[in-house]
Amino acid sequence: MQQPIAVLDSGVGGLTVVREVMRQLPREKIIYFGDTARTPYGPRPAEEVTRFTREIVDYLIQFRPKMIVIACNTATAVALEDIRSRVTIPVxxxxxxxARAANGRTQSGVVGVIGTEGTIRSAAYEHALKGLSPNLEVISLACPRFVPLVEQGNFRSAETYEVVQSSLESLKCRQLDTLILGCTHYPFLADTISEVMGNNVTLINSADETAREISTILHDRNRLARNEALPVHQFFCSGDPRMFKTIAQQWLGEQIELTPVVWQVPQIG
Known part of the structure; x- marks a missing residue:
């Protein structure tokens, strides 16, 4: 029986990671949980985010996953070590x-980070970047208006452009050449963010690097799926499933059309 990779997020943002896992590891079964009823996590106290993350992990562990992926920057910042201490599988x-991708890409040594209030408040990216290269200049900015746009499926509109432009105005005068999308919701807005920031700024989407890390860990542990049959993925959300399913099908496109999917709304908390 194929053990799945469990992926959790505060809402639809973790689908950016799922898409990369599906692309890089098409034989892996995915169990996804989007906490759409309680999104966004960014403005919430760290203790509350940790509690929510524990509840989701407790729910997902029944599926006997071989790995847990916290595809939420806020939850990663405040709850990663807590979850690692509670389970025996890789997290x-x-x-x-x-951070590794940005460090390898920047030429100017000036890296921008945009994220939720919780992620920016934690300074997790700054610590990670400075740990890799102490001389980097890190400019961090919270963009709390982005997640609600994504959760509403509002990726490209006049309103979206106005929100992105006004939110990023203070970054445009800085000398950064690399900008980390420090929330897995933000890649949904990548086209607009890139348009606002200009061609000289490289956007870093951690989803690709996260999928590579997943692949490396599973390979090293000899846990990569070898089944010839396509996996049956399971997607859970805690709120209204209609918008969640619409966004998931739009974002995952052909990858989700090629594999069987089960959609469910569980009760947690």
């Missing part, structure tokens, strides 16, 4: 993979 976050 992967999204902050260190993104």
């Amino acid at each position: 992967v976050g999204v902050i260190h993979p993104g």
Whole structure:
């Protein structure tokens, strides 16, 4: 029986990680939990985010996953070590993979980080980046208006452009050449963010690097799926499933059309 990779997020943002896992590891079964009823996590106290993350992990553990991926930057920042201490399987976050990618890409040594209030308040990206290269200049900015846009499926509109432009105004005068999308919701807005920031700024989406880390860990532990049959993925959300399913199908596109999917709304908390 194929053990799945469990992926959790505060809402739809973790689907950016799921898409990369599906692309890089098409034989892996995915169990996804989006906490859409309680999103966003960014403004919430760290203790509350940790409690929510524990509840989701407790729910997902019944599926006997071989790995847990915390595909939420806020939850990674405040709850990663707590969850690692509670389970015996590998737990992967999204902050260190993104930091490594940015460190390898920047030429100017000035890296921007945008994220939720909780992620920016934790300074997790700054610590990770400075740990890799102490001389980096890190400019961090909370963008709390982004997640609600994504959860509403509002990726490209006049309103979206106005929100992104006003939110990022203070970054445009800085000399950064690399910008970390420090929330897994933000890649949904990547086209607009890139348009606002200009061609000289490289956007870092940690989803690709996170999927590579997942692959490396499973390979090293000899746990990569070898089944020839396509896996049956399971997607859970704690809130209204209609918008969640619409966004998931739109974002995952052909990858989700090629594999069987089960959609469910569980009760947790």
